[in-house]
Amino acid sequence: MLTSFVEGLLCCLTSKSANVVVPVETSEPADGYEFVEVKPGRVLRVRHIIPDRPVVEEPNGQGGNVSCKRKITVYRNGQLFIENLGDRASGELRSCNNGETEPNSTVEVELTDCGKSSPETGPGDATGTEQTDQSQAPKRRRRKPKRTVVIDCERRITACKGTHPDVALFFIHGVGGSLDIWGSQLDFFSRLGYEVIAPDLAGHGASSAPKIAAAYTFYALAEDMRIIFKRYARKRNILIGHSYGVSFCTFLAHEYPDQIHKMVMINGGGPTALEPSLCSIFNLPTCVLHCLSPLLSWSFLKAGFARQGAKEKQLLKENNAFNVSSFVLRAMMSGQYWPEGDEVYHAELTVPILLVHGMHDKFVPVEEDQRMAEILLMAFLKVLEDGSHMIMMECPDTVNTLLHEFLLWEPATLSPPKKESKTRPETFDTVQGHDVCLLQR
Known part of the structure; x- marks a missing residue:
């Protein structure tokens, strides 16, 4: 921590950034990794796995x-x-x-x-008013x-199996993460025969890190995800987002409603528009944030994991999580401006959505995901007691099972509804x- 403080002090005195804003070095094999230039000089690392499918099973049309x-x-x-x-x-x-x-x-x-x-x-109002004479009831003010x-609209929801060649899974991480946080999920679903795509956001992982703050606004990052989606999309696409990445999934679901088949929100928070906080620690100068980086990393470990032992520290290190420069972190937090993403924007979604929440999450209260479940048309909320914000790393087997069951879920073929029926379609253990x-x- 003393070294970090000295580097930050030199940064302030010399008016130069102590952060090297370049892609993080990676020692991972090149197999399955691609580098996509979304704009001139703006390159994103993408892990793309197309598994061998010995038996191609066409969708049977049920659902x-x-x-x-x-x-x-x-x-x-x-x-x-x-x-x-x-x-x-x-x-x-x-x-x-x-x-x-x-x-x-x-x-x-x-x-x-x-x-x-x-x-x-x-x-x-009291329930007794139901028996009040209609003529005596006061008129409601309109x-x-x-x-x-x-x-x-009407949607046809079918099961998505790994043997279906028209299915693709997109995994989008949040602030401070990288595609490596999805390691367990990418391996699990690729072994089941699914095609998986996971990008590094700009400034994260091994993607390029532009030196201007405007490169990290919500709209700039959302446009990156749009280009990635258009490049790899199939007929039926499943979006899986974590934290800030959920907002990009919601954006894509609005832009391409006919191509998004299902969506998963992991600790994504409530259906509110994004606006950067004016009283945030991330508004401090970059050099000050660099001095505080050990404290920020410790705080992230404390709030992001239900337990803070050697295993969790190793998970952060191995999965390259929260390993971004102070400049990128500051620009990402101040660029979270998305006024369109309000309650109405989320309520307009017609895709089936699974919400996964870690009970010990200190970043996102469970009440926010509960409110999201109430707003959405088809929302299935699952709360895991043993996980926190980084639940896909803490409880990979449980999360993988939940996701796989959701991919295979399809509503039962219902008989013609009664005239005044108000029930929703059969759901996957829905709230x-x-x-x-x-x-x-």
């Missing part, structure tokens, strides 16, 4: 159709209403819980009491929505679904 019909209304006071219309075909039809229709009305139901509230009662989004939900920012 289930999922009807995605929902209305999202945002009011000026920040309230967000989401109504899953189910089999009710019309986007302009506002249907009350008792099946009666009332034009230009919005059903308000609490998350915890969905299906029990009366259409004339708002959140928190509020003018700030924004209304109607989604009406309790809600047809109408009210959220307060």
Whole structure:
């Protein structure tokens, strides 16, 4: 730590950066690794494995159709209403819980009491008001929505097996990571016959590290991921993101909704727009951050792992995690500006999504992933008690099993739904679904 402090002090005195902003040296074999130039002088390292498939099994066409019909209304006071219309075909039809229709009305139901509230009662009203004479009930004040989004589409969800040549798995890491944190997952799924693709973000791993902060904004990194996706995408693509990498997966799911078959969010946080904090330690000068790098590394180990023993330290070292320059780290944190990624943006996703959360995660509270599960149309939340933020490194076998089961999951072929059915399709051990939900920012 003393050496780091001296280097940082010299950096401040000479006004020069003590960080060498170049790709990290790697001693890994070249097999399976490619270097893709996404822009002139901007090169990303990508691990791409196409396993041998002795038997090519074409998809059998089974699976289930999922009807995605929902209305999202945002009011000026920040309230967000989401109504899953189910089999009710019309986007302009506002249907009350008792099946009666009332034009230009919005059903308000609490998350915890969905299906029990009366259409004339708002959140928190007494249940006894259901028996009140309709003529004596006060008229509801109609509020003018700030924004209304109607989604009406149908998706066919099928199982994705490693023998299917039209399936590709994309793994995207977060701040301070590298593609090496996915080592267990890449080996596991490639052995099962899956084609896997995992890039290093700019400034991470063995990718090039530009010397300008603008190279690490959300939009610059998202454009990199778009180019990688277009280069390797198949007909059915599965996106697996961790932490900040979840935002890039969400971005791609919006850009290519027909090509994204399923998505996995690992400790990704809540469905909120990104905005850099003005009171963050990462706003300190680069040389100061360099002095504090041992403390930052210790803090990351403390918060990122449920246990902080020799095994966890070795995992960080072997997987090249949190091994980025102070300049890149500062630019990444200050460049997390993505105002479009709000609740409505996430609620518009129609792809099945598995959320995996480590109970001991000190970076992302479990409440954030729970809220994400409530916002999304088809969300399956799994909480692992033995893991923290780096759960795919701490509990690789458990995470691999969860991911594989999700890839093989497909909704059962359902009989034609009843007229007023409000249930979601059969899910992969899903959390309790809600047809109408009210959220307060």
